[in-house]
Amino acid sequence: MNYVIFDLEWNGCFSKKTNSHINEIIEIGAVKLNDKTDIIGKFNCLVRPVISRSLSSQVMELTDLTFEDLKKGVPFDYGYSKFRKFADGCVLMSWSTSDIETLLSNLKFHKKMDTIPFMKKYADLQQYCHDMMGLYGTNAVGLQTAAEMLSLDTEEIHQHRALGDSIVTAMCFRRLYHKAVLETYIQDSSSRDFYERLFFHPAPIEEEDSPLIDLENVFFNCPECGARCIRKEPLVPKFKGFAADHVCSVCGYDFIGRVSYKQKIDGVIMTKKVLKHLPAEEN
Numbered sequence: 001m002n003y004v005i006f007d008l009e010w011n012g013c014f015s016k017k018t019n020s021h022i023n024e025i026i027e028i029g030a031v032k033l034n035d036k037t038d039i040i041g042k043f044n045c046l047v048r049p050v051i052s053r054s055l056s057s058q059v060m061e062l063t064d065l066t067f068e069d070l071k072k073g074v075p076f077d078y079g080y081s082k083f084r085k086f087a088d089g090c091v092l093m094s095w096s097t098s099d100i101e102t103l104l105s106n107l108k109f110h111k112k113m114d115t116i117p118f119m120k121k122y123a124d125l126q127q128y129c130h131d132m133m134g135l136y137g138t139n140a141v142g143l144q145t146a147a148e149m150l151s152l153d154t155e156e157i158h159q160h161r162a163l164g165d166s167i168v169t170a171m172c173f174r175r176l177y178h179k180a181v182l183e184t185y186i187q188d189s190s191s192r193d194f195y196e197r198l199f200f201h202p203a204p205i206e207e208e209d210s211p212l213i214d215l216e217n218v219f220f221n222c223p224e225c226g227a228r229c230i231r232k233e234p235l236v237p238k239f240k241g242f243a244a245d246h247v248c249s250v251c252g253y254d255f256i257g258r259v260s261y262k263q264k265i266d267g268v269i270m271t272k273k274v275l276k277h278l279p280a281e282e283n
Contacts, residue, residue, distance in 0.1 A: 002040070004087040005125065005173065006030035007165040008099045011059050013052035015109065022109060023102045024051045026070055027063070028083050029162025032090060037174040043086045044163040046073030051109075062160040076110045088118045091186055095143045095169045096126040097198060104195075115195060122189040123182065125173055132176040143168055150175050197265055205261040205268065206237060212268050213261050215242060220257040222248035223274050235259065243275070 007030070010023035025047050032041035048070055055067050073079070094100060100122065107113040130140050133149065143165060147154050152171050158164040187194055205213055215235045222229050227250035235242040241260030247253070256275040261268055 001035050002090040003033045003035075003093055003173075004030050004090040005033065005093045005166050005169050006043075006083070006087065006099065007094065007162045007169065008102055009059070009063055009065075009160070009162050010102055011049065011052055011055050013049075015051050017051075018109065022051060022105055024049050025076065025079075025102060025106045026055075026059075026065065026073070027162040028079055029164070029166045030083065030086060031163075031166045031170050032086065033170060033173075035179065037170070037177050039167075039170060041086065042163065043083060045079045045082060046070055047076050047079045048073040050076070064161075076106060080107070080110075084118045091121040091123060092116075092119045092189070093123045093125050093169075093173070095165070096140070097124055100198065116189070120188070120190045121186050122194070123186045125169055128182060128185045129172050129176050132178070132181070143172070146172050200265040202262040202264045202269075204240065205263055206240075208235075208237065208242070210261075212263065213270075215259075218242075218257075218259050218270075218272070220246050220255075220272065220274065222251060222253050223255070224248065224253040225251045227251070229253075229255075229257070231257070239275070241271075245277075 006028065008025050009027040010025050012021065012023050014020070015022050026049060027046050028043070030043040031039050032043075034040050046069065049067075053067070055065065055070070060066060100116070103116060104114070107116065126140055126143075129146055133146070135141065141149070144154070144159065147168055150172060152168070152175065154168050154171070157167055159168065208215065218235060220229045220231075221227065225248060227248055229246040229248050232245040232247060235244045239258050241258050243256050243258040246255055246257040254277055256277060258273045258275055260271050262271075
């Protein structure tokens, strides 16, 4: 099984044609790896913009590209066709799903397509590497941060360019590669369900009377001794969730218990957190 890790650079702009904002692709980069994680192919091309006639200062600063550079690029259709041939038959992977979403928005604009036909299998390497690094329960890390945490030498690689970031992603992947574990992260991306999940954005539940949550049966255990705690008052909307003062019935530890809910495609996810009370002079 071969893998293709790809990365996109894009320029945020406004399309009068669709009357909406779009991240217009300006560069496609990718590396192909075999099942031993050896790089066996590279792909890179600049894409000539047609929606915007200028680059944002942030894009120019990060990529060192100018609009004059992009004039030498290829049309999107040609670049996409070449990339499709390069990646066809491989598991497509990227650092987070933002590149997939951007590719889809450009396919929709240029070719009226709402799927990526050649992509049959997909894996989010940000999620895979995040979990393999044992970072459960923390915010997802960026690519460069992950590379630093893994002590990878990326000094000679042109970062914030499509091919360079693809190579750095491949380095992280190689360091953390475990074939059996990776297979559990590979999704069937040929189904409509994949795209529904991709574009489903978790929404916080902040209404006390929502039928999706049950605040009455939320309990906290003491972070000091582990005993069941007593809630002093009802949970009320606070701290982007619901919170109330609690006290441990055994050791007397006093704290604020916060619970938050998110509606995900597979159901509701509840997260509980203990917030320490500040001393009176710090309140």
